[in-house]
Amino acid sequence: MFDTMLNLVLFGPPGAGKGTQSQKLIEKYGLMQLSTGDMLRGEIAQGTTLGLEAKTLMAEGKLVPDAVVIGMISNKLDANKDAIGFIFDGFPRTVAQAEALDELLQSKGETISGMIALEVDDEELEHRLLLRGKDSGRPDDANPEVIRRRIKEYNDKTAPVADFYNSQNKLTSINGIGSVEAIFDHICAIIEKWRKAA
Ligand code: B4P
Numbered sequence: 001m002f003d004t005m006l007n008l009v010l011f012g013p014p015g016a017g018k019g020t021q022s023q024k025l026i027e028k029y030g031l032m033q034l035s036t037g038d039m040l041r042g043e044i045a046q047g048t049t050l051g052l053e054a055k056t057l058m059a060e061g062k063l064v065p066d067a068v069v070i071g072m073i074s075n076k077l078d079a080n081k082d083a084i085g086f087i088f089d090g091f092p093r094t095v096a097q098a099e100a101l102d103e104l105l106q107s108k109g110e111t112i113s114g115m116i117a118l119e120v121d122d123e124e125l126e127h128r129l130l131l132r133g134k135d136s137g138r139p140d141d142a143n144p145e146v147i148r149r150r151i152k153e154y155n156d157k158t159a160p161v162a163d164f165y166n167s168q169n170k171l172t173s174i175n176g177i178g179s180v181e182a183i184f185d186h187i188c189a190i191i192e193k194w195r196k197a198a
Contacts, residue, residue, distance in 0.1 A: 006085035012118035013154045015125040035089040061149030070100045115165040118176030
């Protein structure tokens with residue numbers, strides 16, 4: 001579908017709609033989603049050592065160590081050499097992770113096509129996550145204090161990742177409030193623009 005690989009970083013605070021939009025992008029473009037949150041929850045479900053280490057941090061709304069998530073992403077890239085492109089969902093979450101991702105892709109002759117950042121205010125984020133927490137079974141969605149901690153972690157450690165991609169002229173920010181369909185259409189329009197420019 002694409003002449004070159006499409007590698008999209010889907011960015012935004014917790015609850016911004018990254019996971020929701022990723023599902024629709026997989027269906028439309030056949031891209032492979034790499035969600036570090038899903039991978040970590042998988043490790044917890046399997047009761048691995050890594051999962052045990054991540055469980056407490058995630059339940060407290062803290063980020064897990066960079067080396068852990070970088071290692072997971074590196075393994076996935078190696079295991080999916082035939083993918084036509086990747087959606088990085090919830091990764092990178094720190095500048096160190098963004099630098100590591102650039103290096104990993106460079107070593108394969110690839111690069112990030114662009115970052116799309118979903119902008120949603122804190123009040124709406126808290127509302128969405130508490131709503132999801134009612135039936136998601138995710139401990140990090142059930143407690144307002146933990147949700148606020150996640151938003152603070154995002155502002156302190158993750159927000160600078162947008163500047164990292166902006167300095168490479170790869171950042172496009174869009175409004176993440178509105179219908180899921182309208183936001184999806186906006187994301188697709190940006191991808192089409194990248195595709196024409198490639
Ligand atoms: P994630 O799994 O990435 O969790 P998230 O940020 O809450 O998910 P997302 O933003 O995808 O949620 P979505 O909008 O789809 O991370 C969980 C934890 O794992 C982190 O706190 C951290 O501890 C750890 N972790 C993960 N990656 C890491 C990394 N790289 N480094 C270190 N630690 C890491 O959904 C939110 C809700 O909003 C849903 O209910 C959805 O239905 C709803 N929604 C979506 N779009 C909407 C819209 N337009 N209108 C109304 N509601 C909407």
